[in-house]
Amino acid sequence: MIGVLIVDDDFMVARIHEGFVRRCEGFEVVAVVHDPQAAVEAAARLQPDLVLLDVYLPGTSGLDVLPQLREVAPDMDVIVVTAAREADTVRRAVRGGAVQYLMKPFSFADLRERLRHYQDTHRALGPGGAAAQTDVDRLFAGPRTAAAPLPKGLSAETLQLVEQVLAAAGHDLSAAEAAELAGISRVSARRYLEHLSDAGRAEVRLRYGEVGRPERRYAPR
Structure with a gap:
Protein backbone atom coordinates (compact mmCIF):
# COMPACT_ATOMS: atom_id res chain seq x y z
CA MET A 1 0.00 0.00 0.00
CA ILE A 2 1.35 3.43 -0.96
CA GLY A 3 0.90 6.03 1.78
CA VAL A 4 -0.07 9.51 0.59
CA LEU A 5 0.21 12.80 2.48
CA ILE A 6 -2.02 15.60 1.13
CA VAL A 7 -0.84 19.18 1.67
CA ASP A 8 -3.29 21.90 0.61
CA ASP A 9 -4.41 25.08 2.37
CA ASP A 10 -7.94 24.89 0.93
CA PHE A 11 -9.92 22.55 3.18
CA MET A 12 -12.57 21.77 0.54
CA VAL A 13 -10.03 21.07 -2.19
CA ALA A 14 -8.02 18.89 0.18
CA ARG A 15 -11.16 16.92 0.97
CA ILE A 16 -11.85 16.39 -2.73
CA HIS A 17 -8.30 15.21 -3.36
CA GLU A 18 -8.52 12.89 -0.38
CA GLY A 19 -11.66 11.35 -1.87
CA PHE A 20 -9.91 10.92 -5.22
CA VAL A 21 -6.92 9.14 -3.66
CA ARG A 22 -9.10 6.85 -1.55
CA ARG A 23 -10.79 5.64 -4.74
CA CYS A 24 -7.45 4.49 -6.21
CA GLU A 25 -6.57 0.89 -5.44
CA GLY A 26 -3.21 0.45 -3.76
CA PHE A 27 -3.14 3.94 -2.20
CA GLU A 28 -4.09 5.15 1.26
CA VAL A 29 -4.25 8.66 2.68
CA VAL A 30 -2.08 8.79 5.80
CA ALA A 31 -2.81 12.44 6.63
CA VAL A 32 -4.28 15.69 5.29
CA VAL A 33 -2.63 18.94 6.44
CA HIS A 34 -3.07 22.58 5.52
CA ASP A 35 0.09 24.50 6.45
CA PRO A 36 3.88 24.11 6.06
CA GLN A 37 4.71 23.27 9.66
CA ALA A 38 2.04 20.58 9.85
CA ALA A 39 3.32 19.17 6.54
CA VAL A 40 6.89 18.81 7.81
CA GLU A 41 5.74 17.32 11.11
CA ALA A 42 3.45 14.81 9.36
CA ALA A 43 6.16 13.81 6.89
CA ALA A 44 8.66 13.23 9.70
CA ARG A 45 6.20 11.21 11.76
CA LEU A 46 4.49 9.17 9.06
CA GLN A 47 7.23 8.77 6.41
CA PRO A 48 4.77 8.81 3.48
CA ASP A 49 5.69 7.29 0.14
CA LEU A 50 4.11 10.17 -1.78
CA VAL A 51 3.10 13.77 -1.08
CA LEU A 52 0.49 15.70 -3.06
CA LEU A 53 1.90 19.19 -2.52
CA ASP A 54 0.18 22.49 -3.28
CA VAL A 55 2.36 25.47 -4.21
CA TYR A 56 0.25 28.14 -2.54
CA LEU A 57 0.57 27.58 1.21
CA PRO A 58 0.08 30.08 4.06
CA GLY A 59 3.09 32.38 4.27
CA THR A 60 5.28 30.50 1.81
CA SER A 61 5.49 28.39 -1.32
CA GLY A 62 5.17 24.63 -1.20
CA LEU A 63 8.35 24.52 -3.27
CA ASP A 64 10.20 26.27 -0.43
CA VAL A 65 8.90 23.59 1.94
CA LEU A 66 9.96 20.77 -0.36
CA PRO A 67 13.61 20.61 0.83
CA GLN A 68 12.42 20.38 4.44
CA LEU A 69 10.08 17.55 3.54
CA ARG A 70 12.90 15.69 1.81
CA GLU A 71 15.16 16.20 4.81
CA VAL A 72 12.72 14.58 7.24
CA ALA A 73 11.45 11.93 4.78
CA PRO A 74 14.28 11.20 2.30
CA ASP A 75 12.51 8.33 0.53
CA MET A 76 9.28 10.13 -0.29
CA ASP A 77 8.22 11.30 -3.75
CA VAL A 78 6.26 14.44 -4.61
CA ILE A 79 3.49 15.25 -7.05
CA VAL A 80 2.87 18.99 -7.22
CA VAL A 81 -0.85 19.77 -7.51
CA THR A 82 -1.49 23.46 -8.00
CA ALA A 83 -3.13 26.23 -9.97
CA ALA A 84 0.30 27.78 -10.57
CA ARG A 85 1.07 27.82 -14.29
CA GLU A 86 4.17 30.02 -14.41
CA ALA A 87 7.10 28.46 -16.25
CA ASP A 88 9.48 29.38 -13.41
CA THR A 89 7.29 27.50 -10.93
CA VAL A 90 7.23 24.42 -13.14
CA ARG A 91 11.02 24.53 -13.53
CA ARG A 92 11.49 24.87 -9.76
CA ALA A 93 9.25 21.85 -9.19
CA VAL A 94 11.25 19.77 -11.66
CA ARG A 95 14.57 20.85 -10.14
CA GLY A 96 13.20 20.09 -6.69
CA GLY A 97 12.56 16.50 -7.73
CA ALA A 98 8.79 16.47 -8.27
CA VAL A 99 7.82 13.35 -10.22
CA GLN A 100 4.66 14.93 -11.65
CA TYR A 101 3.08 18.40 -11.96
CA LEU A 102 -0.72 18.41 -12.10
CA MET A 103 -2.58 21.68 -12.67
CA LYS A 104 -5.84 22.47 -10.90
CA PRO A 105 -8.67 22.01 -11.48
CA PHE A 106 -8.31 18.38 -12.47
CA SER A 107 -10.65 15.42 -12.57
CA PHE A 108 -10.45 12.11 -10.77
CA ALA A 109 -9.38 10.52 -14.06
CA ASP A 110 -6.46 12.97 -14.36
CA LEU A 111 -5.14 12.16 -10.89
CA ARG A 112 -5.81 8.44 -11.23
CA GLU A 113 -3.73 8.31 -14.43
CA ARG A 114 -0.77 9.90 -12.66
CA LEU A 115 -1.08 7.73 -9.58
CA ARG A 116 -1.18 4.63 -11.74
CA HIS A 117 1.92 5.81 -13.58
CA TYR A 118 3.64 6.41 -10.26
CA GLN A 119 2.57 3.01 -8.99
CA ASP A 120 3.72 1.20 -12.13
CA THR A 121 7.10 2.91 -12.46
CA HIS A 122 8.53 4.53 -9.34
CA ARG A 123 7.42 1.73 -7.03
CA ALA A 124 8.70 -0.86 -9.49
CA LEU A 125 12.15 0.73 -9.30
CA GLY A 126 12.55 -0.05 -5.62
CA PRO A 127 15.79 -0.55 -3.68
CA GLY A 128 17.86 -3.49 -4.83
CA GLY A 129 16.00 -3.94 -8.10
CA ALA A 130 17.31 -3.75 -11.66
CA ALA A 131 15.55 -1.50 -14.15
CA ALA A 132 14.83 -2.52 -17.71
CA GLN A 133 15.02 0.13 -20.44
CA THR A 134 11.24 -0.04 -20.85
CA ASP A 135 10.80 0.83 -17.16
CA VAL A 136 13.13 3.81 -17.50
CA ASP A 137 11.38 4.99 -20.67
CA ARG A 138 7.99 4.87 -18.95
CA LEU A 139 9.37 6.73 -15.93
CA PHE A 140 10.78 9.66 -17.89
CA ALA A 141 8.03 9.81 -20.48
CA GLY A 142 5.30 10.41 -17.91
CA PRO A 143 1.69 9.30 -18.19
CA ARG A 144 0.02 9.39 -21.55
CA THR A 145 -3.35 11.06 -21.42
CA ALA A 146 -5.61 11.38 -24.41
CA ALA A 147 -8.79 13.18 -23.53
CA ALA A 148 -11.73 12.17 -25.68
CA PRO A 149 -13.68 15.10 -27.16
CA LEU A 150 -16.71 16.10 -25.12
CA PRO A 151 -20.20 16.06 -26.57
CA LYS A 152 -21.37 19.36 -28.04
CA GLY A 153 -22.44 21.81 -25.37
CA LEU A 154 -20.30 20.35 -22.55
CA SER A 155 -17.18 22.09 -21.24
Missing part, protein backbone atom coordinates in the same frame (compact mmCIF):
# COMPACT_ATOMS: atom_id res chain seq x y z
CA ALA A 156 -14.18 20.44 -19.59
CA GLU A 157 -14.20 22.98 -16.74
CA THR A 158 -17.85 22.34 -15.81
CA LEU A 159 -17.35 18.59 -16.17
CA GLN A 160 -14.49 18.74 -13.66
CA LEU A 161 -16.66 20.81 -11.30
CA VAL A 162 -19.54 18.32 -11.44
CA GLU A 163 -17.17 15.37 -10.90
CA GLN A 164 -15.58 17.13 -7.94
CA VAL A 165 -19.00 17.86 -6.42
CA LEU A 166 -19.94 14.22 -6.84
CA ALA A 167 -16.71 13.03 -5.20
CA ALA A 168 -16.98 15.46 -2.28
CA ALA A 169 -20.63 14.71 -1.45
CA GLY A 170 -19.92 11.40 0.27
CA HIS A 171 -23.22 9.92 -0.97
CA ASP A 172 -25.19 9.64 -4.19
CA LEU A 173 -26.82 12.76 -5.62
CA SER A 174 -29.79 13.52 -7.79
CA ALA A 175 -29.33 15.86 -10.75
CA ALA A 176 -31.14 18.59 -8.81
CA GLU A 177 -28.86 18.19 -5.79
CA ALA A 178 -25.72 18.19 -7.94
CA ALA A 179 -26.99 21.27 -9.79
CA GLU A 180 -27.49 23.19 -6.55
CA LEU A 181 -24.00 22.29 -5.27
CA ALA A 182 -22.33 23.11 -8.60
CA GLY A 183 -24.31 26.29 -9.24
CA ILE A 184 -25.66 25.17 -12.63
CA SER A 185 -29.09 24.25 -13.96
CA ARG A 186 -30.64 20.86 -13.27
CA VAL A 187 -30.78 20.09 -17.00
CA SER A 188 -27.08 20.85 -17.39
CA ALA A 189 -26.17 18.82 -14.31
CA ARG A 190 -28.14 15.87 -15.69
CA ARG A 191 -26.21 16.02 -18.98
CA TYR A 192 -22.84 16.08 -17.24
CA LEU A 193 -23.81 13.30 -14.85
CA GLU A 194 -25.04 11.12 -17.70
CA HIS A 195 -21.78 11.76 -19.56
CA LEU A 196 -19.79 10.69 -16.49
CA SER A 197 -21.93 7.56 -16.29
CA ASP A 198 -21.39 6.76 -19.98
CA ALA A 199 -17.64 7.28 -19.52
CA GLY A 200 -17.53 4.85 -16.58
CA ARG A 201 -16.65 7.62 -14.10
CA ALA A 202 -19.99 7.55 -12.25
CA GLU A 203 -22.66 4.96 -11.57
CA VAL A 204 -26.41 5.38 -11.70
CA ARG A 205 -28.57 4.19 -8.82
CA LEU A 206 -32.34 4.06 -9.04
CA ARG A 207 -34.41 5.13 -6.05
CA TYR A 208 -37.97 3.85 -6.20
CA GLY A 209 -40.83 5.81 -4.68
CA GLU A 210 -44.46 4.93 -4.18
CA VAL A 211 -45.58 6.41 -7.50
CA GLY A 212 -44.01 7.54 -10.75
CA ARG A 213 -40.70 6.73 -12.32
CA PRO A 214 -37.68 5.84 -10.16
CA GLU A 215 -35.32 8.73 -9.40
CA ARG A 216 -31.91 8.53 -11.05
CA ARG A 217 -29.11 9.19 -8.55
CA TYR A 218 -25.41 9.34 -9.23
CA ALA A 219 -22.32 8.26 -7.31
CA PRO A 220 -18.59 8.33 -8.17
CA ARG A 221 -17.19 5.10 -9.53
Whole structure:
Protein backbone atom coordinates (compact mmCIF):
# COMPACT_ATOMS: atom_id res chain seq x y z
CA MET A 1 0.00 0.00 0.00
CA ILE A 2 1.35 3.43 -0.96
CA GLY A 3 0.90 6.03 1.78
CA VAL A 4 -0.07 9.51 0.59
CA LEU A 5 0.21 12.80 2.48
CA ILE A 6 -2.02 15.60 1.13
CA VAL A 7 -0.84 19.18 1.67
CA ASP A 8 -3.29 21.90 0.61
CA ASP A 9 -4.41 25.08 2.37
CA ASP A 10 -7.94 24.89 0.93
CA PHE A 11 -9.92 22.55 3.18
CA MET A 12 -12.57 21.77 0.54
CA VAL A 13 -10.03 21.07 -2.19
CA ALA A 14 -8.02 18.89 0.18
CA ARG A 15 -11.16 16.92 0.97
CA ILE A 16 -11.85 16.39 -2.73
CA HIS A 17 -8.30 15.21 -3.36
CA GLU A 18 -8.52 12.89 -0.38
CA GLY A 19 -11.66 11.35 -1.87
CA PHE A 20 -9.91 10.92 -5.22
CA VAL A 21 -6.92 9.14 -3.66
CA ARG A 22 -9.10 6.85 -1.55
CA ARG A 23 -10.79 5.64 -4.74
CA CYS A 24 -7.45 4.49 -6.21
CA GLU A 25 -6.57 0.89 -5.44
CA GLY A 26 -3.21 0.45 -3.76
CA PHE A 27 -3.14 3.94 -2.20
CA GLU A 28 -4.09 5.15 1.26
CA VAL A 29 -4.25 8.66 2.68
CA VAL A 30 -2.08 8.79 5.80
CA ALA A 31 -2.81 12.44 6.63
CA VAL A 32 -4.28 15.69 5.29
CA VAL A 33 -2.63 18.94 6.44
CA HIS A 34 -3.07 22.58 5.52
CA ASP A 35 0.09 24.50 6.45
CA PRO A 36 3.88 24.11 6.06
CA GLN A 37 4.71 23.27 9.66
CA ALA A 38 2.04 20.58 9.85
CA ALA A 39 3.32 19.17 6.54
CA VAL A 40 6.89 18.81 7.81
CA GLU A 41 5.74 17.32 11.11
CA ALA A 42 3.45 14.81 9.36
CA ALA A 43 6.16 13.81 6.89
CA ALA A 44 8.66 13.23 9.70
CA ARG A 45 6.20 11.21 11.76
CA LEU A 46 4.49 9.17 9.06
CA GLN A 47 7.23 8.77 6.41
CA PRO A 48 4.77 8.81 3.48
CA ASP A 49 5.69 7.29 0.14
CA LEU A 50 4.11 10.17 -1.78
CA VAL A 51 3.10 13.77 -1.08
CA LEU A 52 0.49 15.70 -3.06
CA LEU A 53 1.90 19.19 -2.52
CA ASP A 54 0.18 22.49 -3.28
CA VAL A 55 2.36 25.47 -4.21
CA TYR A 56 0.25 28.14 -2.54
CA LEU A 57 0.57 27.58 1.21
CA PRO A 58 0.08 30.08 4.06
CA GLY A 59 3.09 32.38 4.27
CA THR A 60 5.28 30.50 1.81
CA SER A 61 5.49 28.39 -1.32
CA GLY A 62 5.17 24.63 -1.20
CA LEU A 63 8.35 24.52 -3.27
CA ASP A 64 10.20 26.27 -0.43
CA VAL A 65 8.90 23.59 1.94
CA LEU A 66 9.96 20.77 -0.36
CA PRO A 67 13.61 20.61 0.83
CA GLN A 68 12.42 20.38 4.44
CA LEU A 69 10.08 17.55 3.54
CA ARG A 70 12.90 15.69 1.81
CA GLU A 71 15.16 16.20 4.81
CA VAL A 72 12.72 14.58 7.24
CA ALA A 73 11.45 11.93 4.78
CA PRO A 74 14.28 11.20 2.30
CA ASP A 75 12.51 8.33 0.53
CA MET A 76 9.28 10.13 -0.29
CA ASP A 77 8.22 11.30 -3.75
CA VAL A 78 6.26 14.44 -4.61
CA ILE A 79 3.49 15.25 -7.05
CA VAL A 80 2.87 18.99 -7.22
CA VAL A 81 -0.85 19.77 -7.51
CA THR A 82 -1.49 23.46 -8.00
CA ALA A 83 -3.13 26.23 -9.97
CA ALA A 84 0.30 27.78 -10.57
CA ARG A 85 1.07 27.82 -14.29
CA GLU A 86 4.17 30.02 -14.41
CA ALA A 87 7.10 28.46 -16.25
CA ASP A 88 9.48 29.38 -13.41
CA THR A 89 7.29 27.50 -10.93
CA VAL A 90 7.23 24.42 -13.14
CA ARG A 91 11.02 24.53 -13.53
CA ARG A 92 11.49 24.87 -9.76
CA ALA A 93 9.25 21.85 -9.19
CA VAL A 94 11.25 19.77 -11.66
CA ARG A 95 14.57 20.85 -10.14
CA GLY A 96 13.20 20.09 -6.69
CA GLY A 97 12.56 16.50 -7.73
CA ALA A 98 8.79 16.47 -8.27
CA VAL A 99 7.82 13.35 -10.22
CA GLN A 100 4.66 14.93 -11.65
CA TYR A 101 3.08 18.40 -11.96
CA LEU A 102 -0.72 18.41 -12.10
CA MET A 103 -2.58 21.68 -12.67
CA LYS A 104 -5.84 22.47 -10.90
CA PRO A 105 -8.67 22.01 -11.48
CA PHE A 106 -8.31 18.38 -12.47
CA SER A 107 -10.65 15.42 -12.57
CA PHE A 108 -10.45 12.11 -10.77
CA ALA A 109 -9.38 10.52 -14.06
CA ASP A 110 -6.46 12.97 -14.36
CA LEU A 111 -5.14 12.16 -10.89
CA ARG A 112 -5.81 8.44 -11.23
CA GLU A 113 -3.73 8.31 -14.43
CA ARG A 114 -0.77 9.90 -12.66
CA LEU A 115 -1.08 7.73 -9.58
CA ARG A 116 -1.18 4.63 -11.74
CA HIS A 117 1.92 5.81 -13.58
CA TYR A 118 3.64 6.41 -10.26
CA GLN A 119 2.57 3.01 -8.99
CA ASP A 120 3.72 1.20 -12.13
CA THR A 121 7.10 2.91 -12.46
CA HIS A 122 8.53 4.53 -9.34
CA ARG A 123 7.42 1.73 -7.03
CA ALA A 124 8.70 -0.86 -9.49
CA LEU A 125 12.15 0.73 -9.30
CA GLY A 126 12.55 -0.05 -5.62
CA PRO A 127 15.79 -0.55 -3.68
CA GLY A 128 17.86 -3.49 -4.83
CA GLY A 129 16.00 -3.94 -8.10
CA ALA A 130 17.31 -3.75 -11.66
CA ALA A 131 15.55 -1.50 -14.15
CA ALA A 132 14.83 -2.52 -17.71
CA GLN A 133 15.02 0.13 -20.44
CA THR A 134 11.24 -0.04 -20.85
CA ASP A 135 10.80 0.83 -17.16
CA VAL A 136 13.13 3.81 -17.50
CA ASP A 137 11.38 4.99 -20.67
CA ARG A 138 7.99 4.87 -18.95
CA LEU A 139 9.37 6.73 -15.93
CA PHE A 140 10.78 9.66 -17.89
CA ALA A 141 8.03 9.81 -20.48
CA GLY A 142 5.30 10.41 -17.91
CA PRO A 143 1.69 9.30 -18.19
CA ARG A 144 0.02 9.39 -21.55
CA THR A 145 -3.35 11.06 -21.42
CA ALA A 146 -5.61 11.38 -24.41
CA ALA A 147 -8.79 13.18 -23.53
CA ALA A 148 -11.73 12.17 -25.68
CA PRO A 149 -13.68 15.10 -27.16
CA LEU A 150 -16.71 16.10 -25.12
CA PRO A 151 -20.20 16.06 -26.57
CA LYS A 152 -21.37 19.36 -28.04
CA GLY A 153 -22.44 21.81 -25.37
CA LEU A 154 -20.30 20.35 -22.55
CA SER A 155 -17.18 22.09 -21.24
CA ALA A 156 -14.18 20.44 -19.59
CA GLU A 157 -14.20 22.98 -16.74
CA THR A 158 -17.85 22.34 -15.81
CA LEU A 159 -17.35 18.59 -16.17
CA GLN A 160 -14.49 18.74 -13.66
CA LEU A 161 -16.66 20.81 -11.30
CA VAL A 162 -19.54 18.32 -11.44
CA GLU A 163 -17.17 15.37 -10.90
CA GLN A 164 -15.58 17.13 -7.94
CA VAL A 165 -19.00 17.86 -6.42
CA LEU A 166 -19.94 14.22 -6.84
CA ALA A 167 -16.71 13.03 -5.20
CA ALA A 168 -16.98 15.46 -2.28
CA ALA A 169 -20.63 14.71 -1.45
CA GLY A 170 -19.92 11.40 0.27
CA HIS A 171 -23.22 9.92 -0.97
CA ASP A 172 -25.19 9.64 -4.19
CA LEU A 173 -26.82 12.76 -5.62
CA SER A 174 -29.79 13.52 -7.79
CA ALA A 175 -29.33 15.86 -10.75
CA ALA A 176 -31.14 18.59 -8.81
CA GLU A 177 -28.86 18.19 -5.79
CA ALA A 178 -25.72 18.19 -7.94
CA ALA A 179 -26.99 21.27 -9.79
CA GLU A 180 -27.49 23.19 -6.55
CA LEU A 181 -24.00 22.29 -5.27
CA ALA A 182 -22.33 23.11 -8.60
CA GLY A 183 -24.31 26.29 -9.24
CA ILE A 184 -25.66 25.17 -12.63
CA SER A 185 -29.09 24.25 -13.96
CA ARG A 186 -30.64 20.86 -13.27
CA VAL A 187 -30.78 20.09 -17.00
CA SER A 188 -27.08 20.85 -17.39
CA ALA A 189 -26.17 18.82 -14.31
CA ARG A 190 -28.14 15.87 -15.69
CA ARG A 191 -26.21 16.02 -18.98
CA TYR A 192 -22.84 16.08 -17.24
CA LEU A 193 -23.81 13.30 -14.85
CA GLU A 194 -25.04 11.12 -17.70
CA HIS A 195 -21.78 11.76 -19.56
CA LEU A 196 -19.79 10.69 -16.49
CA SER A 197 -21.93 7.56 -16.29
CA ASP A 198 -21.39 6.76 -19.98
CA ALA A 199 -17.64 7.28 -19.52
CA GLY A 200 -17.53 4.85 -16.58
CA ARG A 201 -16.65 7.62 -14.10
CA ALA A 202 -19.99 7.55 -12.25
CA GLU A 203 -22.66 4.96 -11.57
CA VAL A 204 -26.41 5.38 -11.70
CA ARG A 205 -28.57 4.19 -8.82
CA LEU A 206 -32.34 4.06 -9.04
CA ARG A 207 -34.41 5.13 -6.05
CA TYR A 208 -37.97 3.85 -6.20
CA GLY A 209 -40.83 5.81 -4.68
CA GLU A 210 -44.46 4.93 -4.18
CA VAL A 211 -45.58 6.41 -7.50
CA GLY A 212 -44.01 7.54 -10.75
CA ARG A 213 -40.70 6.73 -12.32
CA PRO A 214 -37.68 5.84 -10.16
CA GLU A 215 -35.32 8.73 -9.40
CA ARG A 216 -31.91 8.53 -11.05
CA ARG A 217 -29.11 9.19 -8.55
CA TYR A 218 -25.41 9.34 -9.23
CA ALA A 219 -22.32 8.26 -7.31
CA PRO A 220 -18.59 8.33 -8.17
CA ARG A 221 -17.19 5.10 -9.53
